[in-house]
Amino acid sequence: MFSFIVRRLVSGVVVLGIVSAIVFGIFFILPADPARLSCGKTCTEELAQKIRHTMELDIPLTSQYGRFIKGIFVGRTYLPGSEAELQCAAPCLGYSYQTDQPVTALLKDRLPATASIAFGASILWLLIGLSSGVVSALRRGTWIDKFSQGAALGAASLQIYFVGLILQFIFVNKLNWLPTPGYSSPWHYPLDWAKQMALPWITLAFLLSAIYSRLTRAGMIEVMSEDYVRTARAKGLDSRTINLKHVLRGAITPIVTVFGLDLGGLLGGAVITEYVFNVPGLGKLSTDAVANLDLPVITGTVIFSAFFIITANIIVDLLYATLDPKVRLK
Amino acid sequence: MSNFLEVKDLSVRFNTEDGVVQAVDKLSFSLEKGKTLGIVGESGSGKSVTSLAIMGLHKGSRAEVTGQILVEGQDVNAMSEAQVRKLRGKSMAMIFQDALAALHPYYTVGNQIAEAYQVHNKVSKNEAKKRAIEMLDRVGIPEPQKRVNDYPHQFSGGMRQRAMIAMALSCNPSLLIADEPTTALDVTVQAQILELLRDLQKEFGTAIILITHDLGVVAETADDILLMYAGKAIEYGTVRDVLQKPQHPYGWGLLTSIPRLTGDPDKKLLAIPGAPPSLISVPSGCAFNPRCTYVSQVGAACSSSIPDLLPVSAGAHHLVRCHLDVKTREDIFKNQVAPNL
Numbered sequence: 001m002f003s004f005i006v007r008r009l010v011s012g013v014v015v016l017g018i019v020s021a022i023v024f025g026i027f028f029i030l031p032a033d034p035a036r037l038s039c040g041k042t043c044t045e046e047l048a049q050k051i052r053h054t055m056e057l058d059i060p061l062t063s064q065y066g067r068f069i070k071g072i073f074v075g076r077t078y079l080p081g082s083e084a085e086l087q088c089a090a091p092c093l094g095y096s097y098q099t100d101q102p103v104t105a106l107l108k109d110r111l112p113a114t115a116s117i118a119f120g121a122s123i124l125w126l127l128i129g130l131s132s133g134v135v136s137a138l139r140r141g142t143w144i145d146k147f148s149q150g151a152a153l154g155a156a157s158l159q160i161y162f163v164g165l166i167l168q169f170i171f172v173n174k175l176n177w178l179p180t181p182g183y184s185s186p187w188h189y190p191l192d193w194a195k196q197m198a199l200p201w202i203t204l205a206f207l208l209s210a211i212y213s214r215l216t217r218a219g220m221i222e223v224m225s226e227d228y229v230r231t232a233r234a235k236g237l238d239s240r241t242i243n244l245k246h247v248l249r250g251a252i253t254p255i256v257t258v259f260g261l262d263l264g265g266l267l268g269g270a271v272i273t274e275y276v277f278n279v280p281g282l283g284k285l286s287t288d289a290v291a292n293l294d295l296p297v298i299t300g301t302v303i304f305s306a307f308f309i310i311t312a313n314i315i316v317d318l319l320y321a322t323l324d325p326k327v328r329l330k
Numbered sequence: 331m332s333n334f335l336e337v338k339d340l341s342v343r344f345n346t347e348d349g350v351v352q353a354v355d356k357l358s359f360s361l362e363k364g365k366t367l368g369i370v371g372e373s374g375s376g377k378s379v380t381s382l383a384i385m386g387l388h389k390g391s392r393a394e395v396t397g398q399i400l401v402e403g404q405d406v407n408a409m410s411e412a413q414v415r416k417l418r419g420k421s422m423a424m425i426f427q428d429a430l431a432a433l434h435p436y437y438t439v440g441n442q443i444a445e446a447y448q449v450h451n452k453v454s455k456n457e458a459k460k461r462a463i464e465m466l467d468r469v470g471i472p473e474p475q476k477r478v479n480d481y482p483h484q485f486s487g488g489m490r491q492r493a494m495i496a497m498a499l500s501c502n503p504s505l506l507i508a509d510e511p512t513t514a515l516d517v518t519v520q521a522q523i524l525e526l527l528r529d530l531q532k533e534f535g536t537a538i539i540l541i542t543h544d545l546g547v548v549a550e551t552a553d554d555i556l557l558m559y560a561g562k563a564i565e566y567g568t569v570r571d572v573l574q575k576p577q578h579p580y581g582w583g584l585l586t587s588i589p590r591l592t593g594d595p596d597k598k599l600l601a602i603p604g605a606p607p608s609l610i611s612v613p614s615g616c617a618f619n620p621r622c623t624y625v626s627q628v629g630a631a632c633s634s635s636i637p638d639l640l641p642v643s644a645g646a647h648h649l650v651r652c653h654l655d656v657k658t659r660e661d662i663f664k665n666q667v668a669p670n671l
Contacts, residue, residue: 227426230432233387233418234385235418249436250435
């Protein structure tokens with residue numbers, strides 16, 4: 001178990017290294033010159049060269065990458081010895097071309113909003129998805145099943161930017177029940193936080209609970225025909241115990257797996273949701289960075305998302321081994 | 331002596347998209363406490379459907395169950411699901427063919443036995459676990475206090491079946507239905523399991539219904555045999571009668587198809603021609619007639635009318651469903667079947 005975790009962590013770091021190298025490489029191939037972009041309309045080649053030097057873009061790509069990686073672990077000093085010397089403490093991911101802020105600070109700043117969306121929505125979609133899936137499976141073929149699965153199909157086909165805007169139009173603009181979505185600190189203004197997050201949560205949960213509902217229903221129905229469920233009935237157990245202890249337990253493993261990966265993916269940035277509701281999270285940060293060709297921020301957000309996905313994968317594997325005694329961690 | 335179990339005119343039908351499947355057709359039999367009834371037949375003859383009907387496990391499914399299933403005088407078929415539930419596990423229990431599939435993969439063996447015990451006994455978790463260890467010990471699992479925490483996949487095939495038996499017997503049921511309990515096991519383990527069942531039967535006085543397609547297993551364990559074909563009983567009697575003086579051509583076929591240790595190794599075994607009929611389109615008349623070698627001795631009746639299940643001789647407990655008359659059957663058995671046994 002312990003050696004499994006260590007090995008997964010090491011391989012996770014390797015994957016992060018590969019991801020960062022690829023992102024770095026892509027930007028080198030891009031026909032864009034950040035120095036030119038940041039030196040304005042009246043740019044001369046001399047000025048551009050100077051900026052290139054300040055940005056440390058005038059050294060070979062491998063050295064740039066080396067300094068970047070070193071910066072993550074031990075911090076980095078820009079233009080050492082000169083007047084413009086700049087200390088960037090570890091973990092240093094560079095400075096935004098756009099705002100000149102350290103990327104690490106930007107990520108730290110934006111993470112709470114994204115985490116709020118991800119955790120809040122995930123609780124909601126798990127509750128709705130699991131319960132409607134269980135009810136559908138138990139009442140298979142009845143109108144409840146048809147209705148909830150029809151709704152799930154509809155919800156899964158609708159896009160966040162469609163549902164999100166409609167909901168916003170109804171609840172914010174017309175009914176005035178909710179404030180414009182955004183982000184306030186849950187520690188200082190919990191009520192505002194919840195009200196502002198309500199629409200992003202509902203919109204995201206609307207889409208994802210549909211998927212979880214169908215997943216739960218299919219899993220339950222499959223397990224219901226298992227021999228061990230017949231054994232449970234033959235023991236004289238009541239249907240509640242059979243359905244929740246035996247059937248749902250048998251069907252939960254793939255749901256947990258998908259859930260871990262979904263949550264991990266979302267923590268890296270609920271891109272569309274944040275964009276639609278203008279929530280200052282990681283997804284918004286990365287889309288803005290892409291639009292402005294803010295390379296350090298793009299690199300930072302990509303590595304950060306990759307970090308969450310890799311972590312989620314490790315956690316899912318550990319959970320899998322606890323959920324399914326047949327799985328041995330090797 | 332009163333019968334613990336009395337099944338009268340039990341029929342089970344399934345309405346499927348392809349048509350009505352008459353899985354069990356007017357089946358009647360009875361069983362005393364401490365006795366074993368072997369129900370024998372090919373796949374699809376209605377054996378398992380019968381056992382599920384006795385447990386009331388068709389309730390809530392598409393199956394249409396008619397007739398009476400009297401367990402200690404109470405009709406299971408007339409009961410609600412909640413009422414039958416009180417009998418399941420306590421008065422009647424069941425063990426299944428594939429113990430690996432029949433045990434929940436995510437709960438320990440001990441947990442599953444304890445759960446079965448707790449359904450009908452108000453005891454603490456600890457006491458239930460003690461009971462599980464006791465039962466595992468009773469069915470011959472070594473180091474039960476350690477193995478009780480194992481998951482089913484950590485048990486061998488034979489041990490899993492023992493664990494199933496331990497679970498089924500945890501509440502001392504009066505009736506145990508064993509649905510092909512040894513089919514998935516190798517022969518030595520098979521013998522151990524059958525011996526275990528016999529021992530437990532002696533100890534607890536359990537009535538056992540043993541469902542199998544293996545005549546050897548029945549010969550060793552059962553008191554009575556019910557031979558089924560296409561959902562109907564075709565021969566019913568004591569093991570001695572049915573195996574030594576079989577009356578139905580199907581039974582003859584089954585017996586002559588078994589290799590014998592004392593037989594001539596060069597002699598060919600006689601197979602029953604054809605395959606069991608589909609239950610959606612059962613042949614008219616006697617369902618066995620398309621495969622029967624002796625149709626010519628009866629004539630048109632075989633394919634036009636269903637023979638009744640009648641005593642071989644007046645008042646005999648040995649019943650058979652065949653158009654051949656008693657005299658002809660005796661001749662055929664003496665001259666054509668017995669020499670091949």
